[in-house]
Amino acid sequence: MPELPEVETVRRDIAPQVTGRRIARAEVGPGPRYGSLADAAGRTIRQVDRRGKYLLFDLDDRELIINLGMSGRLFMAGSPPEDGHLRAVIQLDGPGAGYLVFVDMRKFGTLAIVRPGEYHAIPTLAAMGPEPLSDQFAFEPFCDAVAGGGTPIKALLLSQKAVAGLGNIYVDEALNRAGIHPAARGVSRKRALVLHQAIRDVLEEAIANRGTTFSLYRDGYMREGNHYADLRVYDRAGKPCPACRTPIEKTRVAQRGTYFCPNCQPISRLTAAGRS
DNA sequence: CTGAGCCCCTGGGCGC
């Protein structure tokens, strides 16, 4: 479900409601991906940050990490909702403070409490690349990372190592804007420059639209995102490319459904598999 | 260390 724009939207929705609040009680349902929240009770939420698709709650000498997975929803409620997929409830102290609620149908989400900055138990977070909307996202290292090798550019971008926060939707959207075929192995310096900018454009526009809902995603108020109508290729197989009217094609790259415009994103000699 | 493949889990949609 959620990629950087959706997670950032949730963060902005809930942060004002939980920051400075003390956690009265925290309960988590069973599941191998849900660590104990026993260490959360009694601590105060100082700040809510985000790294890639992970939400980081600063609890002073502990850090609560939440990854929404494919179907996770995190929102405030006056009381814990009747929902068969309710996985965790964090009760906040204070009059009318309410509950921070985690609902996760597919159980792919992750909950963990660690010492601040100790991410070794969460490998993707530990190896997370630069935040695309910050000054950390420098061009030269990115250019090197996407320059070549045996990996399709899409798989490389999904790995979170070259840049944080991209998932299946926004990888396809960014590659479309940059005119790069998702299966291309290696991106020229010139294309890398366009891609570097396209990633930031796509993510900023999606955040402005409060994220994309095509099925399960809901924001911190359980509302749908508004970005679906602005997608250029994702989930648009057979529909005309907004730029050239060529029908969008669907294929499979890195075991994920992949959408692209065969005219705007050709497999060229320079980008094709097998080129040295 | 890397990449490919498969796994985790639940539910919706579609074809037969």
Place this chain on the structure above:
DNA sequence: TGCGCCCAGGGGCTCA
């Protein structure tokens, strides 16, 4: 209507 198959914004583990 019912069943089976495939698909789905996530990450992680194992094996070559």
